[in-house]
Amino acid sequence: MFVNALKSRCLATKSFASFRQFSSTRSSLQNALQYDVTIIGAGIAGSSLACALKSQEIFKNLKVAIVDPAPIKKIAEWNPPLDSFSNRTVQITNATQRFLKRVWDSVFQERIQSYSKVVVSDFLGKSSVKFDDSVGTGNDSAAFLIENINLTSGCAKILTQTENSNVDVYTAKVEEISHYDASSETTVPPSEFSPKTQIYPQLSLSDNSCIRTRLLIGTDGANSVVRKFANISHSVYPYEQSGLVACAMFSELNNTAYQRFLPTGPIVFLPHPNGFANLIWSIDNNVLSKLKNVSDETFVTLVNMAFRLRSYSDLEYILNSINEDGSIPENFDLDKELEWCKRLSLDPSSQSSNPNEPISLPPLVKSITKGSRQSFPYRLSNASTYYSHRIALVGDAAHTMHPLAGMGFNSGVYDIIELCKYISKAISNGEDIGSTEYVLKPYNSARYAADVALQSYVDELWHLFRSKNPIITTGRGIAMRLLDKFPLIKSQVVKQIMY
Numbered sequence: 143m144f145v146n147a148l149k150s151r152c153l154a155t156k157s158f159a160s161f162r163q164f165s166s167t168r169s170s171l172q173n174a175l176q177y178d179v180t181i182i183g184a185g186i187a188g189s190s191l192a193c194a195l196k197s198q199e200i201f202k203n204l205k206v207a208i209v210d211p212a213p214i215k216k217i218a219e220w221n222p223p224l225d226s227f228s229n230r231t232v233q234i235t236n237a238t239q240r241f242l243k244r245v246w247d248s249v250f251q252e253r254i255q256s257y258s259k260v261v262v263s264d265f266l267g268k269s270s271v272k273f274d275d276s277v278g279t280g281n282d283s284a285a286f287l288i289e290n291i292n293l294t295s296g297c298a299k300i301l302t303q304t305e306n307s308n309v310d311v312y313t314a315k316v317e318e319i320s321h322y323d324a325s326s327e328t329t330v331p332p333s334e335f336s337p338k339t340q341i342y343p344q345l346s347l348s349d350n351s352c353i354r355t356r357l358l359i360g361t362d363g364a365n366s367v368v369r370k371f372a373n374i375s376h377s378v379y380p381y382e383q384s385g386l387v388a389c390a391m392f393s394e395l396n397n398t399a400y401q402r403f404l405p406t407g408p409i410v411f412l413p414h415p416n417g418f419a420n421l422i423w424s425i426d427n428n429v430l431s432k433l434k435n436v437s438d439e440t441f442v443t444l445v446n447m448a449f450r451l452r453s454y455s456d457l458e459y460i461l462n463s464i465n466e467d468g469s470i471p472e473n474f475d476l477d478k479e480l481e482w483c484k485r486l487s488l489d490p491s492s493q494s495s496n497p498n499e500p501i502s503l504p505p506l507v508k509s510i511t512k513g514s515r516q517s518f519p520y521r522l523s524n525a526s527t528y529y530s531h532r533i534a535l536v537g538d539a540a541h542t543m544h545p546l547a548g549m550g551f552n553s554g555v556y557d558i559i560e561l562c563k564y565i566s567k568a569i570s571n572g573e574d575i576g577s578t579e580y581v582l583k584p585y586n587s588a589r590y591a592a593d594v595a596l597q598s599y600v601d602e603l604w605h606l607f608r609s610k611n612p613i614i615t616t617g618r619g620i621a622m623r624l625l626d627k628f629p630l631i632k633s634q635v636v637k638q639i640m641y
């Protein structure tokens with residue numbers, strides 16, 4: 143019965159009524175469960191995709207599985223107090239927020255900060271660009287800061303609603319993936335695989351379930367098992383840098399984002415409500431452990447210095463003097479050094495090459511949430527293609543980039559938008575949703591070049607702002623000052639990235 147159903151599905155023009163029947167059929171062979179779409183990974187990309195497949199009318203007849211060892215039911219119950227924020231956040235663009243409309247209605251709104259004001263400054267170029275309400279569309283906020291857990295929890299609330307649900311949640315790990323030949327009802331040995339229509343991905347899960355699917359979507363992150371199974375090669379360029387994140391508390395309320403490019407990489411404050419901020423300090427791996435291990439009080443002083451100091455060598459001198467484990471050598475008077483730096487760093491006009499145009503500084507950080515410091519290694523990576531036979535890669539499984547432009551997840555959402563577009567076209571035209579020709583190739587064409595262009599742009603920015611070459615730093619300064627003076631160009635930049 144399973145074979146017949148699969149065969150009939152492959153004959154392009156089937157009604158959804160008959161397809162539902164196929165979808166919910168259980169094969170006697172190995173008790174495998176059949177799904178139209180199986181999503182591996184319920185991070186922010188996978189859960190957003192599953193919600194789109196659950197929410198949009200065109201997909202209501204698809205039978206969808208989402209698999210992740212994370213307890214989605216528990217995540218749906220997440221309800222923390224408003225006096226603490228997670229250290230993992232994403233800045234999402236207006237376009238992403240619009241796509242996530244249904245999810246947006248399920249998240250805790252009071253934990254989201256929308257903002258249009260952003261100050262980007264360059265330490266060596268002694269210049270800055272201010273984006274404010276006058277750029278962008280004028281009506282909407284350019285960006286939103288949301289905790290990853292708020293987003294996944296909002297998705298989990300939708301995914302765990304059982305009424306009329308077309309999505310099944312598996313709290314399990316994918317342990318093995320193979321190919322199943324529906325015409326011979328056998329598992330295909332890897333050496334004998336060829337991309338025939340009747341061959342389907344088959345998954346063994348840690349809860350002993352077996353799933354066969356017409357379309358397998360890997361949203362299982364940078365170390366994707368789906369990508370490995372599909373034999374898709376993957377190039378990785380490690381930045382030898384990590385993002386040290388923390389939840390910071392300002393001395394006053396703030397709804398502006400601040401990014402300062404230091405010679406080592408950017409340090410960023412993204413605003414949370416109630417005077418909190420997400421701190422992301424991109425730092426070379428050789429000083430990472432020092433910054434992770436110093437006391438909270440010392441860390442706060444170092445963060446304030448990093449945003450305010452005139453000379454980076456002062457900060458470097460202090461960092462060089464601290465031991466790997468964050469302890470302070472006996473012959474080094476850290477308090478005195480910090481006090482001296484604090485005094486030096488109180489004059490914002492010193493940061494600008496033009497004293498009449500001082501660079502806007504963030505409020506001082508008062509404290510950080512205990513235990514909120516955590517680091518994430520940065521790497522630029524890209525799969526050689528985003529599809530294979532009945533398989534698509536989405537989000538970090540397909541590509542990762544330096545977060546200096548805050549675009550990693552956003553580009554994953556742009557993948558989802560395109561993939562959904564081609565799946566829905568296939569449905570409308572009665573085509574196979576796992577079709578290489580109608581779904582996967584067009585998806586790859588729509589996203590691959592765009593993702594590579596974005597990655598290159600972000601990578602070039604990283605190299606550009608890291609350069610200490612005086613010609614480049616002077617050029618940077620001039621370019622930023624010019625950009626700051628032309629609201630129309632700024633507006634175009636914001637629209638291109640955010641809308």
Ligand SMILES: Cc1cc2nc3c(=O)[nH]c(=O)nc-3n(C[C@H](O)[C@H](O)[C@H](O)COP(=O)(O)OP(=O)(O)OC[C@H]3O[C@@H](n4cnc5c(N)ncnc54)[C@H](O)[C@@H]3O)c2cc1C
Binds near residue numbers: 188422
């Ligand atoms: C410091 C930092 C700041 C960032 N800031 C931004 C920002 O402001 N804006 C932005 O757009 N992006 C940002 N990013 C990037 C963004 O966080 C990532 O692009 C995004 O989290 C990737 O989501 P994902 O769902 O694709 O992958 P992941 O979050 O890695 O999720 C993968 C999921 O797959 C599951 N999984 C893995 N293996 C298996 C298996 N075998 N079986 C079942 N499940 C499996 C995992 O449990 C996990 O839940 C930032 C990144 C960093 C490090």
